[in-house]
Amino acid sequence: MNRFREILLKDYTFPILVALACSAIFAGTHMYVVHHVGAFNEIFVVNMLDQGLSGGDYAAAAGFAAGFLVARILEGPLVGVLDIGGSLMTGVGIGIPALFLASGITAPVNNYVLSLLTGLGIGIVIGLVIILIRKLMPSGIASAGTNIMMGAGNATGRYLGPLIIISAINYNIPAGVGAFIGAAIFYKLDKPIAGGAILGAMILASCFPVVA
Amino acid sequence: MLIILIKSLIIGAIGGFAIAAGAARMFHAPEVQSMGAFRTLGEINACKGDAVTHFSFGLGFLFNAAASVVAAGALTQDVFHRIVPNWAAGTLLMKDKRVENTLHDPAKMGVAGAIVGAIVVAFLNTIASIIPESTSIIAKNILSPAAGLMINPVMPIIFWLAALDAGKITGIWGTVLGGLAQMVMGNAVPGIVLGILIGQSTEENGYSKATKTMIALVVILFIVIAYFRGFQDKILALF
Numbered sequence: 001m002n003r004f005r006e007i008l009l010k011d012y013t014f015p016i017l018v019a020l021a022c023s024a025i026f027a028g029t030h031m032y033v034v035h036h037v038g039a040f041n042e043i044f045v046v047n048m049l050d051q052g053l054s055g056g057d058y059a060a061a062a063g064f065a066a067g068f069l070v071a072r073i074l075e076g077p078l079v080g081v082l083d084i085g086g087s088l089m090t091g092v093g094i095g096i097p098a099l100f101l102a103s104g105i106t107a108p109v110n111n112y113v114l115s116l117l118t119g120l121g122i123g124i125v126i127g128l129v130i131i132l133i134r135k136l137m138p139s140g141i142a143s144a145g146t147n148i149m150m151g152a153g154n155a156t157g158r159y160l161g162p163l164i165i166i167s168a169i170n171y172n173i174p175a176g177v178g179a180f181i182g183a184a185i186f187y188k189l190d191k192p193i194a195g196g197a198i199l200g201a202m203i204l205a206s207c208f209p210v211v212a
Numbered sequence: 213m214l215i216i217l218i219k220s221l222i223i224g225a226i227g228g229f230a231i232a233a234g235a236a237r238m239f240h241a242p243e244v245q246s247m248g249a250f251r252t253l254g255e256i257n258a259c260k261g262d263a264v265t266h267f268s269f270g271l272g273f274l275f276n277a278a279a280s281v282v283a284a285g286a287l288t289q290d291v292f293h294r295i296v297p298n299w300a301a302g303t304l305l306m307k308d309k310r311v312e313n314t315l316h317d318p319a320k321m322g323v324a325g326a327i328v329g330a331i332v333v334a335f336l337n338t339i340a341s342i343i344p345e346s347t348s349i350i351a352k353n354i355l356s357p358a359a360g361l362m363i364n365p366v367m368p369i370i371f372w373l374a375a376l377d378a379g380k381i382t383g384i385w386g387t388v389l390g391g392l393a394q395m396v397m398g399n400a401v402p403g404i405v406l407g408i409l410i411g412q413s414t415e416e417n418g419y420s421k422a423t424k425t426m427i428a429l430v431v432i433l434f435i436v437i438a439y440f441r442g443f444q445d446k447i448l449a450l451f
Contacts, residue, residue: 001319002319004319005317005319005320008233008236008237008318008319008322009237009240011244011245014237014245014246014247017230017233017234017237017247018230018247019230020226021230021247021292023227024223024224024226024227024228024230024329025227025292027219027222027223028223028227028287028333031216031219031220031223031337032285032286035215035216035219035285035337036285037216037281037285038216038219038220038223038285038333038337039285039287040227040287040289040291040292041286041287041288041289042286042288042289042359043280043283043284043288043355043356043359044356044359044360044362044363045286045363046284046285046286047284047359047360059442060398060399063396063397063398063399063402064397064398064399064401064402067397067401067402067403067405067406067433067437068402070429070433071402071405071406071409074409074426074429075409076247077245080241080242080243080244080245080246081238081241081242081246081248081249081250081253082234082245082246082247082248083247083248083250084231084234084247084248084249084292084293085249085289085293089289089292112219116222116223116226130245131245134245145382145408145409145411145412145413148374148375148378148408148412149371149374149405149408152371152374155370155374156362156366156367156370156371159362159366159370160358160359160362163358163359163361163362163366164354164355164358166358167354167355167357167358168354168358170357171350171353171357175350175354179354194276195273195275195276195279198275198276198279198283198354198355201350201354202279202282202350202354205350205354206350
């Protein structure tokens with residue numbers, strides 16, 4: 001186990017770890033496309049892929065995700081932490097499949113084994129690029145930028161709860177009541193209020209269905 | 213159903229191993245390149261050493277993830293950002309309280325992560341498909357508009373304000389690239405993120421070689437994305 005631990009801390013194992021993560025994430029997108037479940041991302045990001053799947057316009061998914069992928073790959077080696085949300089889950093999980101599908105290449109997304117292998121290949125490349133950048137550019141882009149984005153990222157997370165409550169209230173009265181009561185209970189319990197709002201809205205909206 | 217279960221177990225085990233080992237490497241950063249997120253690192257540190265805290269922290273996000281799966285088939289980023297690393301840590305800490313022997317060890321975290329990942333991903337993916345459709349519809353009708361508002365305009369505004377608060381150079385780069393990104397990509401956030409990176413780098417080191425390389429890369433990125441999104445057609449339509 002100690003030997004394994006040392007190996008896993010080496011530079012050359014990083015591309016392997018990224019490859020395995022990408023393999024799982026890319027296959028997760030395969031599951032979403034084929035089984036409508038399993039994408040490793042937030043609803044709003046997966047929705048962008050959905051726009052492509054239903055309407056054929058993958059521009060939003062590809063543009064959004066590619067921006068994140070490149071930004072994170074450039075940032076990752078400089079601060080020592082690759083943000084898996086922006087780079088792998090959004091960039092590799094949404095952006096690259098969107099690019100594939102927009103180009104008419106469906107096999108890597110539709111076939112399970114192929115999706116695992118495609119993710120593996122993409123991950124190896126990303127991991128190698130990051131290790132290469134680390135070797136070439138030890139200092140340069142400021143790590144302070146990361147703190148600002150972290151702060152903004154954390155602030156963003158806080159908005160989801162209130163947005164869900166407002167959205168539930170706009171949907172119908174039972175959902176709205178469930179949302180704010182659920183959120184209040186979760187707040188009392190020191191849990192993220194988004195969870196309480198979702199569960200409360202779903203429970204009450206299911207118990208008291210309103211014909212729209 | 214069986215196919216979904218088998219696929220999920222494999223995906224969860226592979227991903228869980230990599231993500232948990234990557235998270236353990238974060239405790240050796242920046243000397244060792246790791247993967248995860250700074251917020252994940254902070255949160256793990258916040259409950260370090262206490263298995264129950266790690267478990268309950270992950271559980272809170274499992275509820276969110278479960279609702280999201282029901283709503284839209286999306287597992288949320290929290291599965292890999294929070295649930296797997298925290299539950300892997302919690303499992304190891306039940307046996308050994310010393311974090312340097314457990315949480316900081318990529319081998320142990322990797323193995324624990326593979327088991328937790330397989331169970332969590334399989335659980336979420338199969339539970340979601342047995343939930344009645346009417347419930348999913350309710351969740352989708354509530355969550356989709358909220359998520360839509362989140363990505364536009366809430367996220368761009370928060371990132372924009374963060375860039376403006378970070379100083380003149382960062383504010384200018386963030387504003388220009390954010391505006392271009394909103395125009396070209398339909399969302400300002402990627403542009404503002406790049407603007408913050410360039411602006412902060414410039415404020416600390418001036419327009420160094422690394423900064424200039426970054427600016428060149430960003431310019432190419434914008435041109436490529438603009439081309440693939442057909443932005444040149446919109447420009448031509450102006451004349």
